[in-house]
Amino acid sequence: MDFNDSPEEAAYRAKVRAWLDAHATLRDPNKPAATMTQEAEGDLIEKAKAWQALKAREGWACLRWPKEYGGQDASPIEAVIFNQEEARYDLPPSIYGIGHGMLGPTIMAHGTDEQKKRFLPAMVEGSEVWCQLFSEPDAGSDLAGLKTSATKDGDEWIINGQKIWTTGAHFSKWGMLVARSDPNAAKHAGLTYFIVDMESPGIEIRQIKQMNGQAGFNEVFFTDVRVPDSNRLGAEGDGWRVAITTLMNERSSIGGSMSGGAGISSLIKLAQQTEIGGRPAIEDGGVRRRIADFAVRRSGLKFTGQRGLSALSQGQTPGPEASIGKLVAAIMGLEMGAFGMELQGAAGILSGDDSQADPVWQTTFMGMPGLRLAGGTDEILRNIIAERVLGMPGEPRIDKGKPFKDIPSGTTR
Amino acid sequence: MNFDFSEEQKLLQNTAKDFLAEHSSLAHVREIFEADEGYSKPLWKSVAELGWLGVAIPEEYGGAGYGYLELAMIAGEIGQALAPIPFGSTVYLAAEAIAREGSDDQKNRYLTGIAAGDLIGSLATTEKIGSLTEKSVSTTFADGKLSGTKLPVADGDVADFAIVLAREGDGLSLAIVDLTGAGVERTRLDSLDPTRPQARLVFQDAPATRLGAAGQGWTITQNVLTRAAALMAFEQLGSADRAFQITFDFMMNRFAFGRPIASFQALKHRMADHYANRELARSNCYWAAWALENEAEELPVAAASAKISASDAFDQMAIDMIQMHGGVGYTWEYDCHLFYRRARVLSHTLGTTDEWREKLVTHLIEEAA
Numbered sequence: 001m002d003f004n005d006s007p008e009e010a011a012y013r014a015k016v017r018a019w020l021d022a023h024a025t026l027r028d029p030n031k032p033a034a035t036m037t038q039e040a041e042g043d044l045i046e047k048a049k050a051w052q053a054l055k056a057r058e059g060w061a062c063l064r065w066p067k068e069y070g071g072q073d074a075s076p077i078e079a080v081i082f083n084q085e086e087a088r089y090d091l092p093p094s095i096y097g098i099g100h101g102m103l104g105p106t107i108m109a110h111g112t113d114e115q116k117k118r119f120l121p122a123m124v125e126g127s128e129v130w131c132q133l134f135s136e137p138d139a140g141s142d143l144a145g146l147k148t149s150a151t152k153d154g155d156e157w158i159i160n161g162q163k164i165w166t167t168g169a170h171f172s173k174w175g176m177l178v179a180r181s182d183p184n185a186a187k188h189a190g191l192t193y194f195i196v197d198m199e200s201p202g203i204e205i206r207q208i209k210q211m212n213g214q215a216g217f218n219e220v221f222f223t224d225v226r227v228p229d230s231n232r233l234g235a236e237g238d239g240w241r242v243a244i245t246t247l248m249n250e251r252s253s254i255g256g257s258m259s260g261g262a263g264i265s266s267l268i269k270l271a272q273q274t275e276i277g278g279r280p281a282i283e284d285g286g287v288r289r290r291i292a293d294f295a296v297r298r299s300g301l302k303f304t305g306q307r308g309l310s311a312l313s314q315g316q317t318p319g320p321e322a323s324i325g326k327l328v329a330a331i332m333g334l335e336m337g338a339f340g341m342e343l344q345g346a347a348g349i350l351s352g353d354d355s356q357a358d359p360v361w362q363t364t365f366m367g368m369p370g371l372r373l374a375g376g377t378d379e380i381l382r383n384i385i386a387e388r389v390l391g392m393p394g395e396p397r398i399d400k401g402k403p404f405k406d407i408p409s410g411t412t413r
Numbered sequence: 414m415n416f417d418f419s420e421e422q423k424l425l426q427n428t429a430k431d432f433l434a435e436h437s438s439l440a441h442v443r444e445i446f447e448a449d450e451g452y453s454k455p456l457w458k459s460v461a462e463l464g465w466l467g468v469a470i471p472e473e474y475g476g477a478g479y480g481y482l483e484l485a486m487i488a489g490e491i492g493q494a495l496a497p498i499p500f501g502s503t504v505y506l507a508a509e510a511i512a513r514e515g516s517d518d519q520k521n522r523y524l525t526g527i528a529a530g531d532l533i534g535s536l537a538t539t540e541k542i543g544s545l546t547e548k549s550v551s552t553t554f555a556d557g558k559l560s561g562t563k564l565p566v567a568d569g570d571v572a573d574f575a576i577v578l579a580r581e582g583d584g585l586s587l588a589i590v591d592l593t594g595a596g597v598e599r600t601r602l603d604s605l606d607p608t609r610p611q612a613r614l615v616f617q618d619a620p621a622t623r624l625g626a627a628g629q630g631w632t633i634t635q636n637v638l639t640r641a642a643a644l645m646a647f648e649q650l651g652s653a654d655r656a657f658q659i660t661f662d663f664m665m666n667r668f669a670f671g672r673p674i675a676s677f678q679a680l681k682h683r684m685a686d687h688y689a690n691r692e693l694a695r696s697n698c699y700w701a702a703w704a705l706e707n708e709a710e711e712l713p714v715a716a717a718s719a720k721i722s723a724s725d726a727f728d729q730m731a732i733d734m735i736q737m738h739g740g741v742g743y744t745w746e747y748d749c750h751l752f753y754r755r756a757r758v759l760s761h762t763l764g765t766t767d768e769w770r771e772k773l774v775t776h777l778i779e780e781a782a
């Protein structure tokens with residue numbers, strides 16, 4: 001039992017570091033990595049594209065992909081090592097996570113040779129950014145309930161409807177879309193998967209203002225948008241199976257921080273600066289017990305990640321325990337945000353520039369409800385753990401075995 | 414990197430699992446429970462013959478000379494089986510304390526005796542209600558004699574010797590006392606889990622020998638408790654795994670409203686949370702085992718984290734085990750209460766969970782400074 005790199009891993013890490021040192025500067029480890037902001041978006045996208053192009057030219061892009069599509073045929077642990085090292089440098093936020101992590105592998109699994117040749121190398125070089133057009137206002141957790149329609153018209157399809165929660169739609173060249181091609185078929189049988197040019201006429205993109213004031217997502221409206229049949233991915237009516245490939249590739253947290261907000265040491269410092277009942281909050285038993293419980297969950301997450309990395313390092317697939325990461329991290333993040341505010345007393349509700357301490361606690365509190373919903377809600381994740389990991393039976397379904405058009409959906413009142 | 418147990422260690426685990434499935438069934442646990450015998454003598458004998466008591470004891474004292482990773486694997490299986498033997502008191506506590514602090518004579522006598530299965534040990538620290546503190550100790554050790562009362566002492570009524578925390582001069586020291594000798598009166602106390610019996614030990618000028626340096630008793634005790642916590646956490650995790658599995662099997666086969674109760678989200682979401690809690694605890698346990706095996710500086714933080722998360726995971730699972738079984742879960746006949754009792758008892762063993770939270774946060778504050 002150890003945390004050490006194997007000799008091969010250590011040699012690879014050294015090679016990665018040498019390359020990164022030559023092309024980037026180390027980040028102050030006490031400062032968070034750059035994130036996308038609306039104000040600096042244009043500049044950050046340009047920088048992200050330049051960094052991706054450099055990586056592609058020098059053989060460090062999409063490491064796990066096959067060489068024929070511009071990758072390096074690297075092992076999973078080599079890709080993890082590169083990500084770990086890259087995270088230590090002062091670099092623009094990545095705008096390729098969805099494309100490289102989910103959509104590229106879907107094209108590899110279901111695309112024609114022409115589609116692979118046309119789309120994958122440009123994805124590696126980063127000249128074209130991709131977005132995912134899955135969720136709809138009436139189809140979130142129940143994704144197969146989507147209603148955006150695809151109607152065949154000769155060699156083309158006509159798309160009408162609305163997608164939502166699309167990251168980066170406004171700076172993406174391509175989108176991956178699941179639409180209903182046959183409303184008379186059963187729910188999961190009437191779907192088809194398409195690659196959509198985001199510059200097509202009839203597409204309107206609107207940013208969604210989130211409850212925390214930020215706008216990381218879009219709504220995308222389709223009005224008679226034409227998609228050539230050559231951009232259909234997989235067979236007509238086989239869209240659900242293709243979509244599952246995308247969802248299975250939803251970026252795993254392996255190697256990531258799974259941290260969910262600020263750290264334990266910041267919480268301790270805050271409790272040393274504030275008072276409860278006339279003495280430092282850090283001397284209060286209740287405060288101490290809560291900090292201990294956060295620390296225990298945090299280390300549990302950290303070492304669950306290490307177990308997953310070990311599996312990769314040993315050439316195995318990480319075990320099902322990797323599935324708990326987001327569920328635990330999002331709830332804990334929310335609780336830690338609220339607790340950090342609680343320690344500040346009445347001033348805890350002040351935010352942004354008026355915050356009387358590091359505003360991270362308010363920011364975390366306002367951001368975590370989103371993380372609890374994104375990429376599978378807490379409730380869907382619990383279903384996945386119970387049904388797929390533990391093998392418990394599903395709920396009885398009343399939406400199976402009948403035409404989709406006869407199934408009630410959405411919000412009624 | 415390989416933050417996992419080796420194939421050999423997992424093989425040892427499977428051997429232990431198979432052996433205990435046959436020799437420490439829940440029916441056997443119940444037999445010991447109802448007979449009020451304190452522990453299973455035949456099981457203890459077999460476990461000694463298998464070499465488990467000396468897994469981490471050096472070969473020169475009759476042990477196997479393996480390490481703590483092997484011991485952690487066995488601890489997990491002891492937990493799975495709810496094995497009714499004084500394993501923790503003897504192996505995690507007494508053997509550890511003597512291996513680290515004992516004189517050559519003490520090691521020769523006690524480690525060899527433990528490895529051979531001839532001696533059961535125990536650690537006697539607390540004396541009354543409330544937290545163990547340096548001030549809460551009033552038992553005295555002077556001129557080679559112990560006087561005072563210890564309560565509760567885990568396995569104290571079945572042990573051959575006890576390591577006793579006592580006041581010596583201005584400080585605290587540890588002393589080893591023969592519990593079958595003169596000046597010792599011991600009484601079995603009524604407690605939640607009779608398969609992990611508790612005792613009152615009354616010493617009146619009982620002859621004893623000091624373990625470790627004079628005045629170092631408190632520090633040594635804290636170190637020993639920390640090391641034992643890392644191992645006890647594996648035992649608790651093993652018990653939580655078993656409680657989860659029994660509950661899962663029940664839910665899959667119990668029908669209500671025309672379907673297995675395992676299909677109701679109200680129940681399976683809770684099972685998903687129990688799964689997540691146990692995996693977090695397992696990861697903390699791995700960390701603690703690694704720290705123990707490597708004598709890492711972070712051992713106090715890792716061991717406390719493992720103990721807290723394993724205590725909570727087992728406690729919460731044992732509580733829900735009864736609830737998810739419904740009415741039968743509250744009967745004497747079903748095994749749920751055996752887990753419920755053991756969970757609570759182990760959450761108090763080596764210090765309560767809140768005491769470990771306090772220790773953890775104290776270390777974290779030092780780290781942050």
